[in-house]
Amino acid sequence: MPADMFVLTLPFDPSALTLEMLMAVLATLVLIMGIIVPKGSRHGLGWVSLLGILGILAVAVSLWGEKRELLNGMYLLDNYALFWKITFMTAAALVILGCMRFIDNMGNQAEYYSLTLFATLGMMVMASAGDFITFYLGLELMTLSFVILVCFRKTDAKSVEAGIKYLLLAGMSSAVLLYGLTLIYGLTGSITILEIGRIIAMQPLSPALVLAVVLVIAGLGFKISAVPFHMWSPDVYEGAPTPVTAYLAVGSKAASFAIIMRLFISGLPGIWENWAMVMAILAAVTIIVGNLVAIPQTNIKRMLAYSSIAQAGYILVGLVTATEAGIKGVMFYAFLYVFATMAAFVVVAYYYNVAGSDELKDYAGLAQRSPLLAAVMLVALLSMAGIPPLAGFAGKFYLFKTIVDGYLWLVFVGLIMSMVSVYYYLRVALVMYRDDPVDATPISVSSPVAVTLVFATIATLVIGICPGPLSEIVNGAAHTFFLH
Amino acid sequence: MDFPILLTILLAPLVASLVLMFIPKEENILIKSISAAGMFVSLALSLYAYFTYNQDIGGLQFVFGHDMPWISDLGVTFFLAVDGISLPMLLLTNLIGFSAIFASWNINNRPKEFFILLLMLIAGVMGTFIAHDLFIFLLFYEVVVIPIYILVIIWGSSKRVTKEYAGMKLTMYLLIGSGFLLVGVIALFVKTTAIAGHPDMSFTGMAMAAQQLGEFDQIWLFALMLFGFGSLISMWPFHSWSPDGYAGAPTAVSMIHAGVLKKIGGYGLIKIAVYMLPLGASFFAPYMAVLGVIGVAYAAMGAMAQKDLKYVVGYSSVSHMGYVILAVACLNVIGINGAVANMFAHGVMAALFFSMIGFIYEKTHTRWIPDMGGLARQTPRLAVGFMLAAMASLGLPGLVSFVPEFTIFIASFDVYGGVAVIGIAGIIITALYVLRAGANTLFGPPRPEYDHLEDIKGPEMVPLVVLGTVLVVGGCLPSLLFDMINSGVVPLHAAISDALQLGGKL
Numbered sequence: 001m002p003a004d005m006f007v008l009t010l011p012f013d014p015s016a017l018t019l020e021m022l023m024a025v026l027a028t029l030v031l032i033m034g035i036i037v038p039k040g041s042r043h044g045l046g047w048v049s050l051l052g053i054l055g056i057l058a059v060a061v062s063l064w065g066e067k068r069e070l071l072n073g074m075y076l077l078d079n080y081a082l083f084w085k086i087t088f089m090t091a092a093a094l095v096i097l098g099c100m101r102f103i104d105n106m107g108n109q110a111e112y113y114s115l116t117l118f119a120t121l122g123m124m125v126m127a128s129a130g131d132f133i134t135f136y137l138g139l140e141l142m143t144l145s146f147v148i149l150v151c152f153r154k155t156d157a158k159s160v161e162a163g164i165k166y167l168l169l170a171g172m173s174s175a176v177l178l179y180g181l182t183l184i185y186g187l188t189g190s191i192t193i194l195e196i197g198r199i200i201a202m203q204p205l206s207p208a209l210v211l212a213v214v215l216v217i218a219g220l221g222f223k224i225s226a227v228p229f230h231m232w233s234p235d236v237y238e239g240a241p242t243p244v245t246a247y248l249a250v251g252s253k254a255a256s257f258a259i260i261m262r263l264f265i266s267g268l269p270g271i272w273e274n275w276a277m278v279m280a281i282l283a284a285v286t287i288i289v290g291n292l293v294a295i296p297q298t299n300i301k302r303m304l305a306y307s308s309i310a311q312a313g314y315i316l317v318g319l320v321t322a323t324e325a326g327i328k329g330v331m332f333y334a335f336l337y338v339f340a341t342m343a344a345f346v347v348v349a350y351y352y353n354v355a356g357s358d359e360l361k362d363y364a365g366l367a368q369r370s371p372l373l374a375a376v377m378l379v380a381l382l383s384m385a386g387i388p389p390l391a392g393f394a395g396k397f398y399l400f401k402t403i404v405d406g407y408l409w410l411v412f413v414g415l416i417m418s419m420v421s422v423y424y425y426l427r428v429a430l431v432m433y434r435d436d437p438v439d440a441t442p443i444s445v446s447s448p449v450a451v452t453l454v455f456a457t458i459a460t461l462v463i464g465i466c467p468g469p470l471s472e473i474v475n476g477a478a479h480t481f482f483l484h
Numbered sequence: 485m486d487f488p489i490l491l492t493i494l495l496a497p498l499v500a501s502l503v504l505m506f507i508p509k510e511e512n513i514l515i516k517s518i519s520a521a522g523m524f525v526s527l528a529l530s531l532y533a534y535f536t537y538n539q540d541i542g543g544l545q546f547v548f549g550h551d552m553p554w555i556s557d558l559g560v561t562f563f564l565a566v567d568g569i570s571l572p573m574l575l576l577t578n579l580i581g582f583s584a585i586f587a588s589w590n591i592n593n594r595p596k597e598f599f600i601l602l603l604m605l606i607a608g609v610m611g612t613f614i615a616h617d618l619f620i621f622l623l624f625y626e627v628v629v630i631p632i633y634i635l636v637i638i639w640g641s642s643k644r645v646t647k648e649y650a651g652m653k654l655t656m657y658l659l660i661g662s663g664f665l666l667v668g669v670i671a672l673f674v675k676t677t678a679i680a681g682h683p684d685m686s687f688t689g690m691a692m693a694a695q696q697l698g699e700f701d702q703i704w705l706f707a708l709m710l711f712g713f714g715s716l717i718s719m720w721p722f723h724s725w726s727p728d729g730y731a732g733a734p735t736a737v738s739m740i741h742a743g744v745l746k747k748i749g750g751y752g753l754i755k756i757a758v759y760m761l762p763l764g765a766s767f768f769a770p771y772m773a774v775l776g777v778i779g780v781a782y783a784a785m786g787a788m789a790q791k792d793l794k795y796v797v798g799y800s801s802v803s804h805m806g807y808v809i810l811a812v813a814c815l816n817v818i819g820i821n822g823a824v825a826n827m828f829a830h831g832v833m834a835a836l837f838f839s840m841i842g843f844i845y846e847k848t849h850t851r852w853i854p855d856m857g858g859l860a861r862q863t864p865r866l867a868v869g870f871m872l873a874a875m876a877s878l879g880l881p882g883l884v885s886f887v888p889e890f891t892i893f894i895a896s897f898d899v900y901g902g903v904a905v906i907g908i909a910g911i912i913i914t915a916l917y918v919l920r921a922g923a924n925t926l927f928g929p930p931r932p933e934y935d936h937l938e939d940i941k942g943p944e945m946v947p948l949v950v951l952g953t954v955l956v957v958g959g960c961l962p963s964l965l966f967d968m969i970n971s972g973v974v975p976l977h978a979a980i981s982d983a984l985q986l987g988g989k990l
Contacts, residue, residue, distance in 0.1 A: 367597075382630060388623040397558070397619075397670065404674040411667050419663040423656060426633055430648065434637045465623075468555040475557060 016068040016077040019060055019085060020124055026052040027117035034110020042109040046100040049113040050093055053120075057089045067480065073130040073192050076484060083331055083477035084127035084258040091250045091338045092120045098346035098452035099243035102353060106153060106241060116247065119145035123255035132181045132191040135259050139177075139223075142255060143170045146248055150240040162239025169222065169232045177219025183212035184267075193267040194484055201270035213268065213275055217282070220263075223256035224312045226282050227289040237305035242352060245301060246345030249308045254334045257315055261330065265322045266484070272322050280320045280403075284413045286313030291421045300348055301358050303424060304341075307384055310421060311337055317399045317414060320407055328478035329399035332471065336383070336391035336463050343380035343456035347373050350449050360428065365437025372445055374432045376453045381425040383460045386418045391463035398471070488548045489533055490564040490614045493574070494607060496525040497581070501603035509596040516943075519599040520585045523606065527578040533566065534575045534968070542971040543567060544616065550686070555619070558673070559683030563617040568972020572828045572965060573613040573744070573751055579954060580743040580835040581606035584736040586946035587839040590846055591639065591734075598639060602736055605631040609740065612748050618669060618685045618756065622662075625752075628745060629658055632737055639734040643851060644792060650732020654741075657715055657725035665712025665752075668705050672760070675701060687755065694760040695983060699767070706764025709757040710772070717749025718802045719772075719809055720779035727786070727798030731851075735842025738794065739947075742801045743835035747827040750808045754820055758812065759976055762983035765815060772813035773900050777907040779806030784913035788920075793841045793851040796921050797834065800877060803910060804830045810907050811892040814899045815984055817970070817977045822891035824969045825962075829876070829885035832954050837873035839947040840866060844925070847937050853924045857931035863939040867926045869948040874922045876955050878915040884958030887966070 014021075030049050034042060060082055068077040096116065103112050122142030129135035147170065151163025185191055187209055188199040200209070221229040237245045264275060290310030297303035315337070318330035348358060351373065355362050367374035383390035396418065400411045445453070463470055500522025504515055537545055544565035554560040566574060584602065591598050608631070611624030633655045640647030676693035677683045684690060697705070715722035726746075730738045758765040780803050787799035804826070811823035843866055844859065845851050860867035876883040879890075889911070896904035940948065958965055 378630075387630060388626050393623070393626070394555070400667075401670050401674055404671045408667075408671065411670060412664075415663045415666050415670075416660065419656075419659040422659050423652070426630075426652065426655065429630075429634060430637055433634050434648075466554065468553065468557075468560075471555060471557055 013068055013070060016070045016075055016128075018063070019056055020121060020128075022056045022059065023117060023121045023124060026056065027114045027121060030117060031110055031114040034114070037110075043100065043104045045109045045113050046096055046103060049117060050096045053089050053093045053096070053117075057086065057093065060086050060089065067483070069130075069484070073194050073484065074134055075128050076130045077128055078480040078483065079477040080327075080481045081128040081258075083335075083474065084254065085124045087254055087335050087338055088120050088123045088127070088251050091247060091254070091342060092116060094338070094342040094346070094452055094456060095243050095247045097448050098342065099246075099349045100448055101446065102241065102243055102349045105353065108152070112149070112152060115145045115149050119149070119247070119251065123251055126255045127258040129259060129262065130193055132185065132193075135263070136178070136181070138255070139259070140174065142252060143174065146244070146252060149244040150236055150248070152241050152244060156239075158239040159241065162236045165232055165239075166236045173219045173222035173229070176215050176222075180212045180215030180219060183208055183215065187212065193262055196267045197269055200268060203270070205271055205274065209271065210274065213271070214278075216263065217275070217278060220256055220260050221282065224253050224260070224316070225309050226312055226316060227286040227309065230286070230290070230309050233309060234302050234305040237308075238299060238301045238358075242301065242345055242349035242358075245305075246342055246349070249304070249345070250338050250341050253308070253312055254338070257330055257334055261319065261327055261481070264319065265327065265481070269322060276320050276322065279316055280407050280410050283313050283316035283320065284410055286310065286316060287414055287417045291417045294421065295424045297424070298360050299358050300360050300363065300428070303360070303428075304344060304348070307421065307424075308341065310417070311384060314396060314399060314414060314418070317403060317410060320410070321402045323402060324478050324482065325398075326402045327481050328471075328474050329395070329402055331478060332398050332467075332474045333395040335470070335474070336395050336460065339456040339459045339463075340380045340383040340392065343376050343453055343460070344384075346449060346452055346456070347377045347380070350445065351443075354443055360431055363428065363431050364435035365440070366432040369437050369440065370443040370445060372450065372453065373443065376457050377432065378429050379457050379460055381428060382422075383464065385422045385425050387422065389461065389464045391460045391467070394464055394467035394471075489529055490546050490548050490566065493526045493529045493533070493578070494564070494610055494614065496529070497522045497603040497607040497610075501600045501607075504596060504600050504603070507596065509594070512592065512595055515595050515599055516585070516589060519603055520582070522603060523578070523582040523585050526610070527582045530575050530578045534571055537566070537568075537571055537968065539568065539967055539971040542975060550616070554617075557683065558619060558685060559677070559689070560619040560685045561617055562620060563686050564614045565616040566614055568968045568970065569751070569755060569824055569976070570613045570972070572824060572968055573747060574610060576747070576828050576831045577606065577610050577613060577744045579950060580739055580831060581609075583835060583839060583947035583950050584739045586943045587739060587842055588734070588736040589943040593639065598635070601631040601635050605635070605737075605740060609744050609748065613751065616687050618673075618687065618690055621752075621756070622666070622669060625748060626659070626662055629655055632733075632741065632745075635737045636729075636733045640732045640737075641734070641845070643731065644795070645728050645732055647732040650728050653725050654729035654733070657722065661712045661715030661722065664708045668708030668712065671708075672705055687759070691760045691979070695762060695980065697761070697763075699763045702761040702764035703767050704764075706757055706761045706768055709761070710753070710768060713749040713752040713757060714775075714809075715749075717746050717753070717805050717808065718779075719749075720775055720782055720802070720806065723779065723783065723802045726802050727790075727795045730798040730801075730838070731792065731794040735838055735845075738838040738842070739835040742797070742838060743831040746801065746805060747831055750805070750812065750823060750827050753809075753812050754823065755976070758815065759980060762980035765980075766984050769813045769815050770900075773810050773896070773903055776806045776809030776813060777903050779803065779809065780907045780910035781806075781913070784910045784917065788913060788917045790917075791853045793844070793853060793921065793925065794838070796853075796917060797837045797841065800914065800918070801830065801834050803914065804834075804877075806910070807889065807892050807907065810896050810900075810904065814895040816895060816899065817973055818891060819895035819899070820973045820977065821966060821969050822888050822895055824973065825888035825965055826885065826892060828965060829888045829958065832951050832958070833873050833876040833885055836869060836947060836951040836955065837877065839951070840869040840873060843940050843944060844870075848934060853921055855931075856925040856928065857934060858926060858928045859930075859934065859937075860926040861930045862934050862937045865939045865941075865945070865948065869940075869952060870926060871922055872952050872955055874918045878918045879911060882956070882959045884955050884962075884965070886959060887962040
C-alpha cells in the first residue's frame with residue numbers, strides 16, 4: 001500500500017513540457033556561464049542565448065500539430081499554445097539580436113540575458129496554462145523577471161524609479177487578479193479553466209461572479225495596459241532600458257492576451273454577453289485614449305508607449321465576439337505587432353547609443369544620416385497605423401471584420417482612430433525626413449542590428465502584401481483552441 | 485499565358501525606383517533618366533493596351549491573376565484587369581506620370597529620394613485603376629498617401645500655408661475619409677460573404693452578392709463610401725484640403741494629385757459604390773447632384789477670389805469635380821460616360837496647368853497673379869501651354885474637355901432639370917476666372933525684371949508636348965475616348981439598371 005501512494009494516478013506526460021524545460025536549462029546555463037566566463041568576453045553570452053532560443057524555436061516548430069495535455073488539463077500543449085510560444089521566442093530573439101551593443105554598454109550581460117530568458121519561460125507557461133495555479137506561476141515568473149530588468153540601469157534614477165513603480169503596481173494588480181481568481185474558485189470549486197467553463201454554464205449569474213470577472217479584467221487589464229489601467233506604462237516604458245521596454249511591450253502583452261483568451265473564452269463562455277460589452281467598451285476607451293494622448297508626446301519612447309496602449313485596444317477587439325475568427329484576429333495581430341514594435345524599439349535603442357537621447361527633436365535628419373534606420377522606423381510606425389501594404393492593415397482587417405455584426409460602432413472607433421494615429425506617426429516622419437541633421441556624420445549600422453531591422457521590416461512587408469500563408473497557419477492554431 | 489501587360493505596367497516604375505535606391509545620390513541626370521525610362525515603358529505599354537483593347541467584346545481584358553489566390557480566407561485574388569472605364573484612367577495616369585517626371589527635371593535638392601517616392605506614388609495610383617479586387621484596390625488606395633506626405637513636407641513650398649500644414653491636411657482628410665470607406669468595405673465584405681456563402685472580394689463577385697442586399701444596408705454602406713470617395717474627389721463640403729494641399733505640394737505632386745489621384749474617388753464611386761450598391765446610389769443620387777452643383781458654383785466663386793495661381797487651379801479642380809459628381813448622380817449611361825470622360829479631360833488639363841504654373845514659379849519665384857505682368861512676351865512657349873490648359877478648362881470646343889462637359893450637361897439636364905442649370909451656369913464663372921488669370925499672367929504689361937527669363941526648353945517641354953497633344957487629339961477625335969468608355973459603362977449600367985429607379989426629380 002505505501003508504495004501505491006507514490007504512483008501517479010493521473011496521466012503524466014512530461015514531453016508536454018519539453019520547450020519549457022529547455023528554456024529553463026538555457027536560462028540557467030547562461031547564468032552559470034556568466035560566472036565562469038571572464039568579464040571581457042561576456043558579450044558572447046548574447047550569442048549563446050540567441051542560438052539557444054533559435055534552437056528551442058526549431059523544436060517548437062517541429063512540435064507543430066501535437067496535442068498534449070498534462071494532469072487533467074492543468075497544462076495544455078496545442079497549436080494555440082505553440083503559436084504563442086513561437087511569438088514570444090521570435091520577439092526574444094529579435095530583441096537580443098538587435099540590442100546586443102546596448103546590453104554590453106549596460107554590463108551584467110549574464111543576468112540580463114538569463115532574466116530575459118526566464119521572462120520568456122514565464123510567458124511560455126502562461127500560454128499553456130490550463131488552470132489558475134499554472135497561470136499565476138507563469139505570470140509571476142514573467143512579472144518578477146521584468147521588474148528586475150526594468151531597473152537594470154542601477155545608476156539611472158529614472159530606471160530605478162520605473163522599476164519601483166512597476167513592482168508596486170504589478171503587485172497591486174496581481175493582488176486584484178488573485179482576489180478575482182479566488183472568488184471564481186469559491187463559486188465553482190475548481191481551478192481548472194475548462195472545468196470552470198462547464199460549471200459556470202450551468203449556474204445562474206451571481207453578483208459574486210460579476211465581481212470576480214471585474215477583478216480579473218482589472219488585474220489583467222493592467223498587464224495589457226488597457227485604459228484605465230494604463231497609468232504605469234508610459235513612465236515604465238520611458239524609464240526602462242529600451243530593449244526591456246521593447247520586450248515588455250511585446251512579450252508581456254502577448255502572453256497576457258494568450259491567457260485572457262483562455263480564461264474568458266474557455267472559462268467564462270457561459271456569461272459571455274456580460275463581459276463582451278465590458279471588453280468592447282474597454283477596447284474603445286483604450287483605442288481613443290491611447291491614440292489621443294500619444295499626439296502631444298515629445299519623447300519617442302513615451303509616444304511608443306501610448307501607441308502600444310492603443311495597439312492593445314485594437315487587439316482587445318478580437319476578444320469581443322469570442323469566436324474562432326476573433327481568436328485568429330488576436331493571434332495574427334499579436335504576431336505582426338512583434339515585428340513592428342521590435343523594429344521601432346531597436347531603432348530607438350540603437351539611436352540612443354549614437355545620440356544619447358530619446359527626444360523626438362533629436363531625430364532630426366535621421367533619414368540623411370542613416371536611410372536604413374529612418375526607413376525601418378517609418379515602416380514600423382505605419383504598420384502600427386494600419387497603412388497598407390504593411391502587415392497592420394491585414395491585421396486590422398481580420399480583427400474588425402469579426403465585430404461588424406453587433407459592434408459596428410467599435411469598427412468606426414477603431415478605424416477612425418487608427419487614421420488619427422497616422423498624425424503622430426507622421427510627425428516622426430516629418431522630423432526624420434524633412435529636417436537637416438545637426439551633426440551630419442553618417443551612422444553606420446552594425447550588422448546584427450541591420451539584420452534585425454531588415455528582417456523585421458521584410459516580415460512586416462511580406463505579411464502585409466501576402467498575408468495568406470500566415471493567415472492559414474493562424475487559422476490552424478485558432479482552430480485547436482476549442483478542441484479541448 | 486499571355487504577356488502580363490498590366491503587371492509590367494505596374495512594375496516598371498517600381499523596378500525603376502528599386503534601381504534608383506542603388507544609385508549614388510550625386511548622379512543627378514542618371515537618376516532622372518532612369519525614372520523617365522521606367523515611366524516610358526509603362527506609358528508605351530498602356531498606350532498599346534489602350535489601342536489593342538477589343539471594344540467589340542468589351543468587358544475585362546488583359547486579365548491577370550484572377551485564378552491566383554492571394555488571401556484565401558478573405559477570398560482575395562491578385563486580380564488585375566481593365567475595362568473601358570479603367571483603361572482611360574490607366575492611360576491618364578501614365579501620361580501624367582511621364583510628364584511629371586519631366587516637370588520635376590529641375591529638382592536638385594535630394595533628387596534620389598524625390599524620384600523614388602514619385603515613382604512609388606505613380607505605381608500606387610496605377611494599381612488602383614487596374615485592380616479588380618476590392619482588397620487589392622484598397623491596398624493601393626491608401627499606399628499612395630505616405631509618399632505624398634513626404635514629398636510635400638520636403639519639396640513643397642510654404643507660400644501661403646506652410647508645407648507642413650498642407651501636407652498634414654492633405655493626408656488627414658484622405659485618411660479619415662478612407663477610414664470611413666474601410667468601415668464600409670469591411671461591413672460589405674462580411675455581408676456579402678454571408679449572402680454568397682464564401683468570401684469573394686473581386687469586384688464582380690462582390691457586386692453579385694452586394695446587389696442582393698436590402699435597401700437599408702445598401703443605403704448606409706453607400707453613405708460610408710460616398711464619404712470616403714467624396715472626400716478624395718473633393719466633393720463639397722469635404723473639399724477644403726484641395727486648394728491648400730495643391731498650393732503646398734511640389735509641382736509633380738500637384739499634377740498627379742489633381743490629375744489622377746482625385747479621380748480614384750470618382751472611379752471608386754462608379755465602379756464600386758454605384759456598381760455594388762445600386763439601391764443606395766439611387767437613394768443618394770439627388771443629394772449627390774445637389775452637392776455636386778454646390779461644389780461647381782461654390783468653388784468657381786472661390787477661384788474668382790484667388791490671386792495665387794495654384795489656388796485658382798485648386799479651386800477650379802474642385803469645381804470641375806462637381807460636374808463629375810453631378811454626372812455620376814444621373815445614374816444613366818450618358819451621365820456616367822460623361823463623368824469618366826470629364827475625369828480624363830480634367831486630368832490632362834489640370835496636370836498641364838500645374839506643370840506650367842510650376843515652371844512659372846520656378847522661374848519667377850512667385851505665383852501671385854498681379855506680379856506676373858506679361859509673361860507671354862518673355863516666355864512664349866510657357867504661355868502656349870498655359871493658354872492651352874486655360875482654354876481646355878473653360879471647355880473650348882476642339883479641346884478634350886468640351887465634349888465631356890457637353891455630355892454631362894445633356895445628361896444632367898435630362899434628369900435634374902433646374903438644378904443642372906445652376907451647374908451649367910458655373911461654366912460662365914469658370915470662363916471669367918480662367919480668362920482673367922490668363923490675361924493678368926500672360927498678356928499684361930511685361931515687367932522688366934522678367935526679361936531675362938528663359939523659356940521652357942529641352943526636357944521641360946515634355947509635359948507641354950505630351951499633354952498638349954492629348955488635349956488637341958482628344959478634342960478633335962472624341963470618339964477615341966468615348967467609344968472606349970462607352971464599352972465599359974454600358975455593361976456596368978446593364979448590371980444595375982433593374983435596381984435603379986431614380987427617386988423623384990428635383
